[in-house]
Amino acid sequence: QKEVEQNSGPLSVPEGAIASLNCTYSDRGSQSFFWYRQYSGKSPELIMSIYSNGDKEDGRFTAQLNKASQYVSLLIRDSQPSDSATYLCAVNAGGFKTIFGAGTRLFVKA
Amino acid sequence: GAVVSQHPSRVICKSGTSVKIECRSLDFQATTMFWYRQFPKKSLMLMATSNEGSKATYEQGVEKDKFLINHASLTLSTLTVTSAHPEDSSFYICSATVAGASPDTQYFGPGTRLTVL
Numbered sequence: 001q002k003e004v005e006q007n008s009g010p011l012s013v014p015e016g017a018i019a020s021l022n023c024t025y026s027d028r029g030s031q032s033f034f035w036y037r038q039y040s041g042k043s044p045e046l047i048m049s050i051y052s053n054g055d056k057e058d059g060r061f062t063a064q065l066n067k068a069s070q071y072v073s074l075l076i077r078d079s080q081p082s083d084s085a086t087y088l089c090a091v092n093a094g095g096f097k098t099i100f101g102a103g104t105r106l107f108v109k110a
Numbered sequence: 111g112a113v114v115s116q117h118p119s120r121v122i123c124k125s126g127t128s129v130k131i132e133c134r135s136l137d138f139q140a141t142t143m144f145w146y147r148q149f150p151k152k153s154l155m156l157m158a159t160s161n162e163g164s165k166a167t168y169e170q171g172v173e174k175d176k177f178l179i180n181h182a183s184l185t186l187s188t189l190t191v192t193s194a195h196p197e198d199s200s201f202y203i204c205s206a207t208v209a210g211a212s213p214d215t216q217y218f219g220p221g222t223r224l225t226v227l
Contacts, residue, residue, distance in 0.1 A: 034215070043203045043221040044154070088153065096142050096207060098216060102153040 002027045002093050006101035014109050019076040021104050023089030026070070032092035033065055035074045038103065039085045047087075048074065079108040113137050114206050116219035123194055124227055130190045131222045133204030139184040140206035144216065145177070148201045160187050184209070194226045 003026040013019045021035075032051055036044035048063040050056045050072065056063045062075040072091075076083055086103040093099045113136040123129050133143055142161050146154040158179050160166040166179035178190040187206075191198055201223050205216040 036218075041201075041223075043218040046215065046217070049215060096144070096159060097156065100153045 002030075002091075002099050004089055004091050004099050004101035006087075006089050006104045008102060009105040010107050011104055012107045012109060013079050015079060015081060017079050017108075019079045019083065019106055019108070021074040021076075021087050021089075021106065023072045023074075023101055024070055025072070025089075025091045025099075027091065027093060027099075028067075028070060030091045030093065033063070033072045034090040034092075034098070035061075035063060035072075036088040036090060036100075037083075037085045038088055044088055076106075079106075081108045081110045084108045112206075112208055112217040114140075114204065114217050114219040116202075116204055116222050118222060119220060120223045120225075122225045122227065125195050126193055128190055128192045129194055129224060130188055131202055131204075131224075133187045133189070133206070133219050135185045135206045135217075138206075139209045140187075141184075141209040142207045143181060143187040144205045145179060145187075145189050146203045146205065148203060148221075154203065157189075191224065194224070196226045199224055199226045 005024045035048045038044045050063040050065045060077045064073045084107050086105050088103045089101040090098050115134045117132045145157045148154050157172045158166040158168045160179050160181040162181050162184045168174045181187040203221040205218045
């Protein structure tokens with residue numbers, strides 16, 4: 001059974017701080033990794049995709065991938081209250097199938 | 111680009127009735143569409159994968175006779191919940207991959223909240 005694990009949170013950070021979200025996955029053969037943001041009552045929105053070991057930056061977001069440790073993270077710099085949401089880690093499980101983690105709830109306090 | 115719509119956004123129905131949910135890719139042709147179900151504070155659970163013109167592939171434990179999927183064109187897939195019961199109440203979300211683009215990047219519709227009384 002391929003799994004994606006996340007700490008459910010909530011993770012609470014003050015406005016302007018760095019929020020660090022972590023995810024581990026079980027399938028060592030996975031090649032594609034994604035972070036989605038989901039606001040309450042809404043569908044997921046793709047934030048980042050990462051395919052290679054190392055860091056990938058996009059604005060205030062940085063995704064980090066370590067395939068040897070089967071670990072992927074998302075850093076949010078200068079966190080804003082509007083970043084408060086649930087962040088879903090997703091891993092491609094082969095073909096078109098994607099496995100989602102249960103999500104980490106993030107609260108950014110003004 | 112890559113906009114996916116769903117209709118209706120919210121539906122309330124009586125137990126025993128059937129409900130159809132539409133998923134459309136508005137500005138692209140969707141190679142593959144996916145149907146997910148999400149319970150409160152839980153992650154997305156893949157129900158089935160559908161490709162245009164072929165039968166959907168259902169995940170283990172998902173009743174194909176209860177959740178009918180029709181993928182009539184490259185821009186439209188429908189999910190019909192037949193003989194709905196209160197336990198079918200959930201948030202149903204479709205997604206699509208873009209033909210010719212990365213096959214594992216999914217674009218999600220806004221979701222349909224189904225409440226069965």
